[in-house]
Amino acid sequence: MNFIVFLKMVPDVIEELKIADDGKQLDSDWIRMKLNECDENAVEEAIILKEKFGGKVTAVALDAPELDDALFNALAKGADKAVKIIGEWKDVHSPAIAEIFAKYLRDNNLIDNQTLILSGSQAIDDIEGELVYYLGELLNLPAFGVITHVDYDSGQNSVSLVKEFAGGLRGEFSSGLPAVLGIQASENPPRYIPIAKIRAIMKSAAIEEVVIPPDGLPAGTTIEKMFEPETTGKAEMLDGSTDEIIEKLIGIFSDKGII
Numbered sequence: 001m002n003f004i005v006f007l008k009m010v011p012d013v014i015e016e017l018k019i020a021d022d023g024k025q026l027d028s029d030w031i032r033m034k035l036n037e038c039d040e041n042a043v044e045e046a047i048i049l050k051e052k053f054g055g056k057v058t059a060v061a062l063d064a065p066e067l068d069d070a071l072f073n074a075l076a077k078g079a080d081k082a083v084k085i086i087g088e089w090k091d092v093h094s095p096a097i098a099e100i101f102a103k104y105l106r107d108n109n110l111i112d113n114q115t116l117i118l119s120g121s122q123a124i125d126d127i128e129g130e131l132v133y134y135l136g137e138l139l140n141l142p143a144f145g146v147i148t149h150v151d152y153d154s155g156q157n158s159v160s161l162v163k164e165f166a167g168g169l170r171g172e173f174s175s176g177l178p179a180v181l182g183i184q185a186s187e188n189p190p191r192y193i194p195i196a197k198i199r200a201i202m203k204s205a206a207i208e209e210v211v212i213p214p215d216g217l218p219a220g221t222t223i224e225k226m227f228e229p230e231t232t233g234k235a236e237m238l239d240g241s242t243d244e245i246i247e248k249l250i251g252i253f254s255d256k257g258i259i
Contacts, residue, residue: 001055001152003046004110005079006101006119006131007071009033009064013124019226026226028065035070038120044186045150046118047078053152055114056080060104062089062097068207069198076193076201083208094126096217098134103212111139111178113157121146121182132182142175145182 011017011026012034018027046057058081059074061067071082085104092100105111117139122129129145136143148170149162161173164184236252238245253259 001049001053002110002112002115003050003055003057004105004115004117005039005042005046005057005059005074006117006135007039007043007059007061007074008036008097008120008123008126008131009061009067009070010036010124019228023225024223031065033064033066035073036120036123038122038183040120040190041186042118042120042181042183043074043077043079044188044190045183046116047191048187049116049150049152050078053154058083058110060085060101062092062100063087064089071207072198072202072205073193075205076198077191081208082205083210086209086211087214089214092214092217094130095134096214098131098138099217100212100214101135102138104210105139107212111141113177115178116159117141117178117180118183119181121184129182132180136180139178139180141178141180143180143182144173144175146184147181148183148185149187150181150183 010033012032015032016030018030019025020027043057043059049055050057057074057079059071059079060083061071062085067084071084075082083104085100087100089097089100105117117135119132119135120129121132122145123131132145133143135141144161144163146164147161148164151160152158153160156176158174158176159179159181161175161181163171163173165171238248240248250259
């Protein structure tokens, strides 16, 4: 099995985010980047599948701040190879990212009937998980998003999948390989790797660098203006017993004309 995991670095929203002077982007001087949470689960799922069924895991990402740390972390967890695609990727969006990843796969002849392509089901700039479906369309492969369970049937060379839907519903699907999966949650939580092991990997392993020209990439969304959320009021905390709180709520709703 050949597991290829596409990763994305996103702003760490725990840190305070500031808008740049042009009003159209975040101030990069104040941004700390981290690996997208769903992509962490995609790496974990790929490694779990490798441990169960054998194969090789390759982690691939567009160059970004803090990326090397994320790739070395993936190698320390059990990935066999890490690839960084070099270029100016600051303003690229999901359609263009899918084009870049598809070109990487084609140029390196990485798609065969033993290939499973994984990525996170969504990201802060890819809320609906478009990347997975763009990739599926470009590669003419079946694509499934919001996946929470993956199993492999070697006899049929197929994967059985559990996909989440709104309202707590789940669906079960089966697909032959190759296929593209958007992972929402891995079978187990992403494993913790001690810093010492990551440092050892940084000394013994290398990140492969690949250059892909950005020519002819589709345009993404144009941002005209960004705004910080407006503060309109503060929450009011209600104290007392359950009956007292109910009475207070009734009074608030009545004063506002809700009831």
